[in-house]
Amino acid sequence: MNTATRTDGPMVLPRAFALLRLLAEEPVGLNLSSVAVNLDVPKSSLSATLKALTEQGFLSRTGSMYTLGSESYSLASVILAGRTIRQISRPHLEEAMADSGETVLLAVLEPDGLHFTYIDSVESPESVRYSVAIGTRRPLYATSCGRLFLAHQTETMRQAYYKAVDMREVTDKTITKPEALEKRLAQIRDAGISVTLGDYSVDVAGFATPIFNSDGKMIAALAIGVPVSRGVREEARFREVAIQSARSISNVFGYTEDPTAH
Numbered sequence: 532m533n534t535a536t537r538t539d540g541p542m543v544l545p546r547a548f549a550l551l552r553l554l555a556e557e558p559v560g561l562n563l564s565s566v567a568v569n570l571d572v573p574k575s576s577l578s579a580t581l582k583a584l585t586e587q588g589f590l591s592r593t594g595s596m597y598t599l600g601s602e603s604y605s606l607a608s609v610i611l612a613g614r615t616i617r618q619i620s621r622p623h624l625e626e627a628m629a630d631s632g633e634t635v636l637l638a639v640l641e642p643d644g645l646h647f648t649y650i651d652s653v654e655s656p657e658s659v660r661y662s663v664a665i666g667t668r669r670p671l672y673a674t675s676c677g678r679l680f681l682a683h684q685t686e687t688m689r690q691a692y693y694k695a696v697d698m699r700e701v702t703d704k705t706i707t708k709p710e711a712l713e714k715r716l717a718q719i720r721d722a723g724i725s726v727t728l729g730d731y732s733v734d735v736a737g738f739a740t741p742i743f744n745s746d747g748k749m750i751a752a753l754a755i756g757v758p759v760s761r762g763v764r765e766e767a768r769f770r771e772v773a774i775q776s777a778r779s780i781s782n783v784f785g786y787t788e789d790p791t792a793h
Contacts, residue, residue: 546572546580551589551603558787560598607785616751617651620742620780624753627776628653631755631769634661635776638676638739638752641668644688645696647676647752661735661756672698672712673705675737676752679725682716683741683749689716704730724770729759736762738769740777745785753777 553569554561563581567574581597584590588602620637627635637651646668654662671677671692681689693709704727706712719725725739739754755773762769778788 543580546570546577547584550577550580550584551599554590554597554599555603556787558598560593560596562595562597566597616742619783620751620753621651621653623776623780623783624651624653626779627753627755627772628655630776631757631772632657633761633769634663634756636663636676636754636756638669638754639750640680644684644692646670647674647680650751659758661758663756669731670696672696672707673701673727673731675725675727675730675739676754678712678716678719678727679739679741679752680749681712682719682725689713701731702729702733704728706730724774726766726770728762728766734759736766736769738762738766738773740773741781742777743781743784743786745787747786750784751780753780 549570550566553566561569563574563577566572566581567577570577581590581592585592585597585600588600589606590603591598591600616639617637624635624637632655634655635653636649638647638649640647649663649665649667649669652663652665654660669677671681681692684692690709693712698707698709698712699705700707706715723740725737727735727737729735731737736757736759737754738757739752741749742751742753744750753773753776755769757765757769781788
């Protein structure tokens with residue numbers, strides 16, 4: 532008995548973390564048998580961990596079902612409150628750059644609702660690459676990030692935007708008519724990504740994807756900036772990296788994608 536306890540000791544923390552993560556992905560909860568199957572751990576070894584976490588408030592038990600408890604949510608809130616979007620997103624930007632080989636950026640909508648600003652970037656090591664200074668502002672209507680922010684605004688907000696902004700042509704691919712832009716925004720919402728191929732700068736392609744919080748609100752955009760020739764040649768790959776990277780950040784913020792949304 533004592534030998535078993537000592538052998539099991541080092542596994543307590545990893546098992547507890549795995550258990551919390553599992554239940555975070557199962558909002559309706561799981562019973563002991565289901566937890567054991569998912570974690571590939573004997574039920575007898577789980578009982579003590581479940582009991583301890585429940586007593587401390589990290590889990591809640593209703594009948595035979597376990598769900599996350601109030602202490603888990605409190606701890607998550609404290610952790611997130613102490614970190615900015617930039618800090619949380621940074622390792623994901625670095626990973627996206629490694630996967631794509633291209634410059635990856637983080638953008639947020641400005642309070643005026645007319646522009647967005649780049650707040651972080653991880654530059655590509657390529658000699659020919661997209662580069663932009665942190666703090667640079669861009670208009671919404673002609674850019675991949677900007678259209679993404681517009682796509683996730685209400686119709687009332689978009690109509691107010693069209694009245695407030697002179698949508699001038701920047702390149703021959705720039706969309707300047709509200710009706711045409713509305714069609715593009717609908718496509719962006721359906722696809723979950725905003726792509727530009729020379730719409731704002733003739734030499735640049737952009738692949739922007741939304742970052743959501745736990746309420747399903749778009750709080751930032753992740754974008755891959757690419758020389759347009761490489762963007763056209765490897766569009767499918769850049770789309771995939773951008774979507775997966777933004778999804779990973781959204782998951783950190785507690786967003787759970789509705790499987791019926793697309």
